[in-house]
Amino acid sequence: MIKIQNLHHTFAIGKKGKERRIPVLKGVTLEVAKGEIVAILGKSGSGKSTLLNVLAGFMAPESGSVKVGTQETTALKEAQMADFRLANFGFIFQNFQLMPGLTAFENVELPLKIKGVAAEERRTKVKRLLEEVGLVEVADHYPNELSGGQQQRVSIARALITDPPILLADEPTGSLDSETEEEILALIQSLNQSLGLTFVIITHDEEVANVAHRRYRLHDGELVKGDKRHAV
Numbered sequence: 048m049i050k051i052q053n054l055h056h057t058f059a060i061g062k063k064g065k066e067r068r069i070p071v072l073k074g075v076t077l078e079v080a081k082g083e084i085v086a087i088l089g090k091s092g093s094g095k096s097t098l099l100n101v102l103a104g105f106m107a108p109e110s111g112s113v114k115v116g117t118q119e120t121t122a123l124k125e126a127q128m129a130d131f132r133l134a135n136f137g138f139i140f141q142n143f144q145l146m147p148g149l150t151a152f153e154n155v156e157l158p159l160k161i162k163g164v165a166a167e168e169r170r171t172k173v174k175r176l177l178e179e180v181g182l183v184e185v186a187d188h189y190p191n192e193l194s195g196g197q198q199q200r201v202s203i204a205r206a207l208i209t210d211p212p213i214l215l216a217d218e219p220t221g222s223l224d225s226e227t228e229e230e231i232l233a234l235i236q237s238l239n240q241s242l243g244l245t246f247v248i249i250t251h252d253e254e255v256a257n258v259a260h261r262r263y264r265l266h267d268g269e270l271v272k273g274d275k276r277h278a279v
């Protein structure tokens with residue numbers, strides 16, 4: 048489903064003419080099968096976000112390629128990549144990134160509005176998904192009227208509303224207490240099993256990595272393979 052091949056990326060930091068070059072990715076290769084949960088661990092600054100940004104097409108690598116399904120995404124122009132991203136990836140962030148002026152229902156509905164889906168169909172889909180993630184009672188709450196775990200459920204529902212086959216998560220439980228973290232991880236596992244969704248999760252949290260079928264550690268710009276659990 049995802050084939051990352053020999054990615055290299057170096058950042059230049061500092062004033063022009065006096066830049067320091069920081070090689071962040073030094074030949075990263077990774078394949079993710081459909082329905083797999085893959086966790087990428089690594090210390091702060093190890094390049095996890097850079098790898099996720101390249102995978103999502105937010106930045107071009109210096110060299111190497113990314114293929115998603117049959118599409119080589121690293122060959123796409125920015126506008127084509129934006130369309131491809133919308134159809135194929137859902138995003139889950141540490142700080143939820145909900146729109147503060149919209150209710151839980153409206154936040155989940157927003158991607159469908161952007162896609163131009165008719166109101167009736169939007170309502171049906173959002174209602175079904177809010178049920179699936181256990182948020183029906185708080186559908187009319189604004190983000191600041193929700194707990195951290197509820198906000199992350201809203202953000203997961205928003206990521207799923209357009210039916211993307213791949214979810215990219217950046218420290219999905221980084222802002223949550225340990226009990227709420229367990230709930231969110233259970234939700235990720237159940238969505239993986241019931242919908243066959245593919246997850247790539249970057250984290251520095253071992254608990255999060257425990258729900259993955261495969262885990263890797265990004266170290267000195269290279270991916271080192273960790274333990275394996277059976278995929279569904």
Ligand SMILES: Nc1ncnc2c1ncn2[C@@H]1O[C@H](COP(=O)(O)OP(=O)(O)OP(=O)(O)O)[C@@H](O)[C@H]1O
Binds near residue numbers: 071089090097
């Ligand atoms: N746009 C940029 N310009 C220059 N350097 C950058 C840029 N983005 C990241 N870096 C550098 O690249 C390295 C890797 O950063 P990255 O954000 O990918 O790490 P990370 O593992 O995601 O860290 P964290 O866990 O703290 O989010 C760091 O040294 C960072 O300073």
